[in-house]
Amino acid sequence: xxxxxxxFDSGLGGISVLxxxxxxxxxxxxxxxxxxxxxxxxxxxxxxxxxxSEAGIGRLLDRGVKAVVIACNTVTSxxxxxxxxxxxxxxxxxxxxxxxxxxxxxxxxxxxxxxxxATLRLEKFKRxxxxxxxDAIPVVGRGLVELVESGKANTPEAEEAVRALLxxxxxxxxxxxxxxxxxxxxxxxxxxxxxxxxxxxxxxxGTVQRLKSQxxxxxxxxxDAPGTVEYQTSAGPExxxxxxxxxxxxx
Ligand code: DGL
Numbered sequence: 397x398x399x400x401x402x403x404f405d406s407g408l409g410g411i412s413v414l415x416x417x418x419x420x421x422x423x424x425x426x427x428x429x430x431x432x433x434x435x436x437x438x439x440x441x442x443x444x445x446x447x448x449s450e451a452g453i454g455r456l457l458d459r460g461v462k463a464v465v466i467a468c469n470t471v472t473s474x475x476x477x478x479x480x481x482x483x484x485x486x487x488x489x490x491x492x493x494x495x496x497x498x499x500x501x502x503x504x505x506x507x508x509x510x511x512x513x514a515t516l517r518l519e520k521f522k523r524x525x526x527x528x529x530x531d532a533i534p535v536v537g538r539g540l541v542e543l544v545e546s547g548k549a550n551t552p553e554a555e556e557a558v559r560a561l562l563x564x565x566x567x568x569x570x571x572x573x574x575x576x577x578x579x580x581x582x583x584x585x586x587x588x589x590x591x592x593x594x595x596x597x598x599x600x601x602g603t604v605q606r607l608k609s610q611x612x613x614x615x616x617x618x619x620d621a622p623g624t625v626e627y628q629t630s631a632g633p634e635x636x637x638x639x640x641x642x643x644x645x646x647x
Pocket of ligand 1: 405409467468471512515541576578579
């Protein structure tokens with residue numbers, strides 16, 4: 397087994413989770429793999445998402461990682477239970493839209509859950525909705541992942557795309573917006589602008605706290621030397637540069 401913690405996402409979204417992990421555990425060594433060539437996963441069939449996820453997480457497993465973070469809500473929904481059943485020996489931490497804390501933060505208004513098509517249509521989210529979704533409004537973030545992947549998160553084009561998706565709800569009392577895809581934290585300013593009173597929730601903090609406690613439970617923490625990050629992508633070298641820029645931008 398190596399000392400690496402493997403992170404997987406369909407693309408750049410997982411960098412937002414990796415950044416939080418580095419902040420909380422700077423002495424760990426991370427291996428990030430983004431399947432940028434095949435992103436977005438959200439509009440794909442369950443079968444396709446599972447096949448791509450198996451290949452992507454397989455790359456991390458081949459390197460003997462000591463833990464896996466599925467830094468993607470879509471992959472967790474489609475493949476999380478399968479990979480956990482296949483690798484009971486390994487801490488595997490997944491993600492789901494932070495609907496539960498958003499639900500409890502309401503004060504008479506509603507919760508928007510913004511996520512990919514696949515996340516919202518699969519069984520895992522239906523179970524979450526049954527428990528905490530009585531006042532939730534699920535919205536597919538169509539086109540948003542593509543904007544982030546093409547480096548346009550901070551452009552008027554992205555702001556307009558967010559507005560087009562969410563303006564139908566600006567006349568209601570929205571108490572919270574759940575960023576149910578790891579690509580969306582890069583768009584948070586555009587979202588907050590539309591709902592200035594709403595609290596935004598994403599799963600990064602909870603995921604990283606869970607990673608930390610799992611590493612501790614398994615006796616796998618590395619805490620004695622400055623950690624490293626290795627970036628890998630199924631796309632070209634310019635994507636690795638983009639990953640590094642995003643990490644710096646979030647500092
Ligand atoms: N970042 C991924 C998530 O959290 C999905 C992006 C995609 O559609 O590929 O759901």
